[in-house]
Amino acid sequence: xxxxxxxxxxxxxxxxxxxxxxxxxxxxxxxxxxxxxxxxxxxxxxxxxxxxxxxxxxxxxxxxxxxxxxxxxxxxxxxxxxxxxxxxxxxxxxxxxxxxxxxxxxxxxxxxxxxxxxxxxxxxxxxxxxxxxxxxxxxxxxxxxxxxxxxxxxxxxxxxxxxxxxxxxxxxxxxxxxxxxxxxxxxxxxxxxxxxxxxxxxxxxxxxxxxxxxxxxxxxxxxxxxxxxxxxxxxxxxxxxxxxxxxxxxxxxxxxxxxxxxxxxxxxxxxxxxxxxxxxxxxxxxxxxxxxxxxxxxxxxxxxxxxxxxxxxxxx
Amino acid sequence: xxxxxxxxxxxxxxxxxxxxxxxxxxxxxxxxxxxxxxxxxxxxxxxxxxxxxxxxxxxxxxxxxxxxxxxxxxxxxxxxxxxxxxxxxxxxxxxxxxxxxxxxxxxxxxxxxxxxxxxxxxxxxxxxxxxxxxxxxxxxxxxxxxxxxxxxxxxxxxxxxxxxxxxxxxxxxxxxxxxxxxxxxxxxxxxxxxxxxxxxxxxxxxxxxxxxxxxxxxxxxxxxxxxxxxxxxxxxxxxxxxxxxxxxxxxxxxxxxxxxxxxxxxxxxxxxxxxxxxxxxxxxxxxxxxxxxxxxxxx
Amino acid sequence: xxxxxxxxxxxxxxxxxxxxxxxxxxxxxxxxxxxxxxxxxxxxxxxxxxxxxxxxxxxxxxxxxxxxxxxxxxxxxxxxxxxxxxxxxxxxxxxxxxxxxxxxxxxxxxxxxxxxxxxxxxxxxxxxxxxxxxxxxxxxxxxxxxxxxxxxxxxxxxxxxxxxxxxxxxxxxxxxxxxxxxxxxxxxxxxxxxxxxxxxxxxxxxxxxxxxxxxxxxxxxxxxxxxxxxxxxxxxxxxxxxxxxxxxxxxxxxxxxxxxxxxxxxxxxxxxxxxxxxxxxxxxxxxxxxxxxxxxxxxxxxxxxxxxxxxxxxxxxxxxx
Numbered sequence: 001x002x003x004x005x006x007x008x009x010x011x012x013x014x015x016x017x018x019x020x021x022x023x024x025x026x027x028x029x030x031x032x033x034x035x036x037x038x039x040x041x042x043x044x045x046x047x048x049x050x051x052x053x054x055x056x057x058x059x060x061x062x063x064x065x066x067x068x069x070x071x072x073x074x075x076x077x078x079x080x081x082x083x084x085x086x087x088x089x090x091x092x093x094x095x096x097x098x099x100x101x102x103x104x105x106x107x108x109x110x111x112x113x114x115x116x117x118x119x120x121x122x123x124x125x126x127x128x129x130x131x132x133x134x135x136x137x138x139x140x141x142x143x144x145x146x147x148x149x150x151x152x153x154x155x156x157x158x159x160x161x162x163x164x165x166x167x168x169x170x171x172x173x174x175x176x177x178x179x180x181x182x183x184x185x186x187x188x189x190x191x192x193x194x195x196x197x198x199x200x201x202x203x204x205x206x207x208x209x210x211x212x213x214x215x216x217x218x219x220x221x222x223x224x225x226x227x228x229x230x231x232x233x234x235x236x237x238x239x240x241x242x243x244x245x246x247x248x249x250x251x252x253x254x255x256x257x258x259x260x261x262x263x264x265x266x267x268x269x270x271x272x273x274x275x276x277x278x279x280x281x282x283x284x285x286x287x288x289x290x291x292x293x294x295x296x297x298x299x300x301x302x303x304x305x306x307x308x309x310x311x312x313x314x315x316x
Numbered sequence: 317x318x319x320x321x322x323x324x325x326x327x328x329x330x331x332x333x334x335x336x337x338x339x340x341x342x343x344x345x346x347x348x349x350x351x352x353x354x355x356x357x358x359x360x361x362x363x364x365x366x367x368x369x370x371x372x373x374x375x376x377x378x379x380x381x382x383x384x385x386x387x388x389x390x391x392x393x394x395x396x397x398x399x400x401x402x403x404x405x406x407x408x409x410x411x412x413x414x415x416x417x418x419x420x421x422x423x424x425x426x427x428x429x430x431x432x433x434x435x436x437x438x439x440x441x442x443x444x445x446x447x448x449x450x451x452x453x454x455x456x457x458x459x460x461x462x463x464x465x466x467x468x469x470x471x472x473x474x475x476x477x478x479x480x481x482x483x484x485x486x487x488x489x490x491x492x493x494x495x496x497x498x499x500x501x502x503x504x505x506x507x508x509x510x511x512x513x514x515x516x517x518x519x520x521x522x523x524x525x526x527x528x529x530x531x532x533x534x535x536x537x538x539x540x541x542x543x544x545x546x547x548x549x550x551x552x553x554x555x556x557x558x559x560x561x562x563x564x565x566x567x568x569x570x571x572x573x574x575x576x577x578x579x580x581x582x583x584x585x586x587x588x589x590x591x592x593x594x595x596x597x598x599x600x601x602x603x604x605x606x607x608x609x610x611x612x613x614x615x
Numbered sequence: 616x617x618x619x620x621x622x623x624x625x626x627x628x629x630x631x632x633x634x635x636x637x638x639x640x641x642x643x644x645x646x647x648x649x650x651x652x653x654x655x656x657x658x659x660x661x662x663x664x665x666x667x668x669x670x671x672x673x674x675x676x677x678x679x680x681x682x683x684x685x686x687x688x689x690x691x692x693x694x695x696x697x698x699x700x701x702x703x704x705x706x707x708x709x710x711x712x713x714x715x716x717x718x719x720x721x722x723x724x725x726x727x728x729x730x731x732x733x734x735x736x737x738x739x740x741x742x743x744x745x746x747x748x749x750x751x752x753x754x755x756x757x758x759x760x761x762x763x764x765x766x767x768x769x770x771x772x773x774x775x776x777x778x779x780x781x782x783x784x785x786x787x788x789x790x791x792x793x794x795x796x797x798x799x800x801x802x803x804x805x806x807x808x809x810x811x812x813x814x815x816x817x818x819x820x821x822x823x824x825x826x827x828x829x830x831x832x833x834x835x836x837x838x839x840x841x842x843x844x845x846x847x848x849x850x851x852x853x854x855x856x857x858x859x860x861x862x863x864x865x866x867x868x869x870x871x872x873x874x875x876x877x878x879x880x881x882x883x884x885x886x887x888x889x890x891x892x893x894x895x896x897x898x899x900x901x902x903x904x905x906x907x908x909x910x911x912x913x914x915x916x917x918x919x920x921x922x923x924x925x926x927x928x929x930x931x932x933x934x935x936x
Contacts, residue, residue: 042802042803042804042805043772043773043802043805044772055506055510057506057509057510081512084510084511084512088510089506089507089510091503091506091507092503093503096502096503096504097503097504097506097507098504098507099504099508099522099525101525101526110508110511110513111510111511111512114511114512114513114514115511115512151889151890152660153889154889159507162507178800179800181659181660181829182829182830182831182832182870182873182874183659183829183831183869183870183873183885183886184659184873184885184886185873185875185883185885186873186875186883186884186885187884187885188885189875189883190883190885208802208803209803210803211832211874211875211876212875214875214876215875215883248804249803249804251807252803252804252806252807253803253807253832253876254806254807254810254830254832254833254835254836255832255835255836255876
């Protein structure tokens with residue numbers, strides 16, 4: 001089983017401030033079975049930093065990211081290009097993700113040429129057209145336009161088309177729908193789902209909105225201020241959250257049907273800007289179920305069935 | 317090889333006439349810019365045509381009777397040495413503008429290149445370049461230029477432009493560096509890196525086009541400051557002795573006590589025209605910054 | 616407790632005069648707001664909801680102009696008042712938190728200084744001590760400390776910025792608060808914080824709120840009544856619960872169906888197509904090119920008017936006339 005990539009015990013400090021952005025993060029994605037892994041957490045949880053490390057846009061301070069067994073720092077030449085093809089990205093902001101001076105055709109062309117996917121112009125044109133059609137766009141209408149002439153949803157589709165034109169094995173999607181109107185999010189999510197089901201592409205879906213994650217994820221990892229607090233099969237974790245923070249996230253979700261439930265989540269607001277405690281569980285200041293034990297040592301990931309939770313409520 | 321093709325592509329894009337004309341059209345709708353540009357064009361045409369009509373020997377000493385007030389033969393009179401002031405104006409105007417534009421262009425280009433390099437590559441390269449920039453900014457430019465100019469007596473106007481360049485690149489460099497630092501973290505740059513674009517290619521194709529507003533504004537600014545510097549150096553006698561610039565005219569006028577002698581046409585001419593140039597160039601600068609501010613480029 | 620009608624918008628029309636033509640952003644909108652209720656205005660980006668908010672507060676800037684219509688606050692037409700007179704209403708009676716305002720905070724000024732500037736710009740005269748006191752009261756009711764005012768914007772999270780801005784808008788104890796996309800771009804927990812604040816505002820202070828957002832889940836939870844906007848027009852109005860249980864207009868139905876939720880196995884659907892060009896909107900019903908119930912010959916010729924479907928509910932669709 002060849003892993004597409006793997007991260008071991010990664011820590012990443014932000015310069016000048018010694019903030020631990022990501023701590024002790026492990027994940028392994030194999031290429032034999034496509035999977036959608038959701039990485040969820042608030043802003044500041046470190047999820048974007050993880051994405052950047054996987055894409056080699058940033059380097060881990062400690063630990064290794066491997067692609068097919070090879071440390072990313074050591075990739076060169078042919079295998080480097082292969083890595084760049086097989087691991088692609090879709091970013092959050094369709095308004096700044098495109099250089100406003102390039103036409104869509106150029107946007108799609110450049111990676112194909114630079115990564116040596118195809119050589120002849122004919123081949124490239126063919127691939128571009130097919131990719132656009134796969135995301136539901138009409139190549140004739142879109143190729144000659146500039147990004148500002150397309151809507152947010154269309155731009156996201158173009159970003160996805162760009163990624164799939166390279167035939168990736170893993171797409172890192174960082175909040176791909178959070179800047180789109182709620183009513184068109186579904187179509188983008190469906191495209192991603194389709195990629196897994198019909199094209200065998202794994203997706204690392206990064207989001208803070210668990211509502212969208214439900215329909216698409218196989219596995220989910222919840223992060224809080226840099227550490228993993230819970231992970232496991234998506235539907236289980238979302239419907240029966242174990243970690244208090246996961247419960248908080250789920251309870252914070254707006255309920256789509258108008259109910260008059262009053263939620264007792266007042267505690268959240270007050271503690272939002274608490275400094276992260278130096279010892280013990282990071283969630284301690286905001287945790288409604290905290291114990292003294294939690295202040296002493298950070299809880300490790302404890303196995304509960306096929307899931308893992310970093311909380312002393314579930315063991316030692 | 318690829319560098320060459322990229323360079324030609326950029327040139328092609330820069331000379332993309334339709335976009336250029338479109339921008340010009342929008343710029344002209346801003347009154348400040350329109351007035352300024354028309355003013356400068358008028359001055360340029362004036363000096364070019366004037367150059368065809370007059371001839372240079374009118375500027376030689378003794379060509380006319382000295383100290384004549386404006387008269388039909390000498391529209392701006394003559395100076396103490398019998399030189400036609402009007403002719404001096406014609407040549408001085410074009411030289412002053414030329415020095416300004418050359419020094420402005422070189423300084424801006426140099427500053428932009430250094431700024432981009434520092435901002436994009438960061439790390440050691442950035443630290444070194446930043447040192448240069450900061451030292452250059454901290455030095456009292458006028459004093460150093462005085463030193464250099466006095467050493468190089470007998471500069472022509474190109475030489476003048478070059479030494480002025482020594483000090484007008486640092487501020488654009490700093491600005492461009494700051495912009496590059498922030499542009500670098502934008503999503504589309506990430507996508508470019510993910511597409512395996514080479515670093516140089518990213519600089520030129522993705523980043524540089526976004527710096528155009530700053531480059532243009534800096535260019536106008538640098539031109540203004542270059543003309544100012546040259547005039548300053550000329551007035552104290554360190555200008556291009558053999559070339560005619562507005563600053564030089566003023567220098568001679570002051571050296572020969574034109575004010576005391578009541579030869580107002582001699583000293584007023586360079587003063588008025590220098591002021592006019594400044595005003596027009598500054599209007600262009602205001603127009604450009606307003607144009608970009610309206611489009612929220614200077615975010 | 617829902618009370619009398621305090622704000623009535625009558626046939627408001629706002630357009631942007633661009634080079635391409637006249638963009639009819641708000642094209643004949645009539646709405647009422649009752650005391651102590653949260654009225655939600657929902658619709659995709661570009662449907663005109665933000666322009667509507669700006670128009671109520673007379674903040675429409677060129678090339679936009681308010682062409683016609685009335686905005687009656689307790690009987691007085693705000694659009695006909697002089698600039699000086701209207702200033703007495705803006706921020707004191709009707710407050711506004713614009714979309715994305717947390718991003719337009721000056722990064723090099725402390726929050727407190729910016730607030731003082733903003734208040735001065737609005738011509739509000741208030742003693743420093745009084746201001747401090749009121750701010751403290753409002754901030755603490757939101758779960759924030761006054762020390763937050765001494766920070767710089769970049770030191771605060773998105774949720775905190777949004778809450779401080781809402782706090783600022785409440786200084787003069789306005790009767791109406793217009794919040795444009797207050798929860799967009801915030802993560803779920805911050806969103807929850809803001810939502811709680813808005814609900815507390817209504818419950819505890821009796822403030823009427825116009826909540827503008829495209830997020831139907833947020834609307835479902837907060838608004839008492841809703842108005843759905845499409846392409847500059849209102850297509851449905853009614854009590855939120857009724858609308859969600861039985862949406863009348865096809866667009867409303869599609870909006871509600873696109874909301875994902877936990878535990879829901881059904882695949883979500885999106886709305887096909889893109890929002891129409893407001894310079895040349897489709898003839899007849901503006902939604903007809905994207906409508907699953909489109910009747911050729913009818914929907915592309917006649918423009919549906921907003922008619923009453925039942926008590927408190929109106930809909931603009933030819934299926935019901």
